[in-house]
Amino acid sequence: GENVEQHPSTLSVQEGDSAVIKCTYSDSASNYFPWYKQELGKRPQLIIDIRSNVGEKKDQRIAVTLNKTAKHFSLHITETQPEDSAVYFCAARYQAGTALIFGKGTTLSVSS
Amino acid sequence: DVKVTQSSRYLVKRTGEKVFLECVQDMDHENMFWYRQDPGLGLRLIYFSYDVKMKEKGDIPEGYSVSREKKERFSLILESASTNQTSMYLCASSFPGDTEAFFGQGTRLTVV
Numbered sequence: 001g002e003n004v005e006q007h008p009s010t011l012s013v014q015e016g017d018s019a020v021i022k023c024t025y026s027d028s029a030s031n032y033f034p035w036y037k038q039e040l041g042k043r044p045q046l047i048i049d050i051r052s053n054v055g056e057k058k059d060q061r062i063a064v065t066l067n068k069t070a071k072h073f074s075l076h077i078t079e080t081q082p083e084d085s086a087v088y089f090c091a092a093r094y095q096a097g098t099a100l101i102f103g104k105g106t107t108l109s110v111s112s
Numbered sequence: 113d114v115k116v117t118q119s120s121r122y123l124v125k126r127t128g129e130k131v132f133l134e135c136v137q138d139m140d141h142e143n144m145f146w147y148r149q150d151p152g153l154g155l156r157l158i159y160f161s162y163d164v165k166m167k168e169k170g171d172i173p174e175g176y177s178v179s180r181e182k183k184e185r186f187s188l189i190l191e192s193a194s195t196n197q198t199s200m201y202l203c204a205s206s207f208p209g210d211t212e213a214f215f216g217q218g219t220r221l222t223v224v
Contacts, residue, residue: 044202101157104154
């Protein structure tokens with residue numbers, strides 16, 4: 001089955017800096033890669049996703065890049081704000097009809 | 113507004129008890145999932161279901177079973193609760209394909 005590795009486990013940045021979280025996956029057949037944000041005490045929510053036929057996707061201050069050859073994808077947050085502080089999870093799904101497999105999460109702290 | 117509702121926010125059970133965690137979604141989603149969330153371990157898939165009466169094992173199914181008698185409801189059953197099943201349990205649902213998974217608010221289960 002699929003295995004997803006996520007790094008770093010914790011990340012501290014100053015407000016206004018950029019943050020990058022990286023994930024690798026094991027199954028080359030995986031084709032869908034979402035990112036979820038979980039604020040303290042709340043449920044995970046989708047913030048951005050990318051499919052295998054696309055190399056990059058952007059939504060305002062967040063972007064995701066995918067390198068299928070290397071089997072890794074990354075989340076980029078620019079101009080970080082204190083409200084970006086949360087746990088971020090990457091995930092992969094290796095075929096339709098299967099479930100998302102998540103990484104272990106990255107705790108992002110943005111200090112003002 | 114999509115709603116995934118878990119029956120309890122907090123639950124305390126004794127070792128050896130049979131425990132039922134209920135999840136209901138109101139979006140007519142075919143897929144439903146149970147994840148377990150532990151610090152440092154991320155979201156681990158226990159079971160998922162892609163149709164009524166259908167179920168698939170996830171990465172950590174041992175000690176758990178599931179039931180899906182109706183499309184909107186997916187139950188997680190701990191046949192004989194043990195202290196190592198103390199955790200946060202998250203239910204999620206989605207349409208088939210590359211679509212967003214919506215999470216419930218979570219049930220924090222403590223087994224004493």
